[in-house]
Amino acid sequence: DALKWVPQWADMIDPIEAIDRFYDAKWYLRYASCLYAMMVLTVGNDIGPRTQLQLTYCLCLMFIGSMYLAILFGNVSLLIASMNKVSTDHQEKFEETQQVLKALNIPEHLQNRAYTNFDYIFYKHLNS
Numbered sequence: 001d002a003l004k005w006v007p008q009w010a011d012m013i014d015p016i017e018a019i020d021r022f023y024d025a026k027w028y029l030r031y032a033s034c035l036y037a038m039m040v041l042t043v044g045n046d047i048g049p050r051t052q053l054q055l056t057y058c059l060c061l062m063f064i065g066s067m068y069l070a071i072l073f074g075n076v077s078l079l080i081a082s083m084n085k086v087s088t089d090h091q092e093k094f095e096e097t098q099q100v101l102k103a104l105n106i107p108e109h110l111q112n113r114a115y116t117n118f119d120y121i122f123y124k125h126l127n128s
Helices: 017-025 028-043 053-101 108-126
Strands: none
Touching: 017 028, 028 053, 053 108
16 A cells, blocks of 8 residues: 555544554654654644645645744744844943943032933934
């Protein structure tokens, strides 16, 4: 039977028969079946290939789709990281400014004006 090795988990009634089919198959078909099961868990959809060609095609498409999804998540995380970097840099420079103004014993009202000016320049530069 050419379709003997195909993982048919939804159609399988007897789990012992399913295990026997799995271990009777060639090593590369067992590997492909496990890879397929892993991809189905990752992607979240059981396509249900019935032949070796269909299994190979499904694996390739799921792998390509997973790669595109990884690229998308990577780009979104880079975008968020770059937004956080600007905010983090601003906060670090603001804290340095606070330390310098306090070390020089600048009066409180002038420190507040310096902080206001610092924020104004940052947000003006951020929006331009």
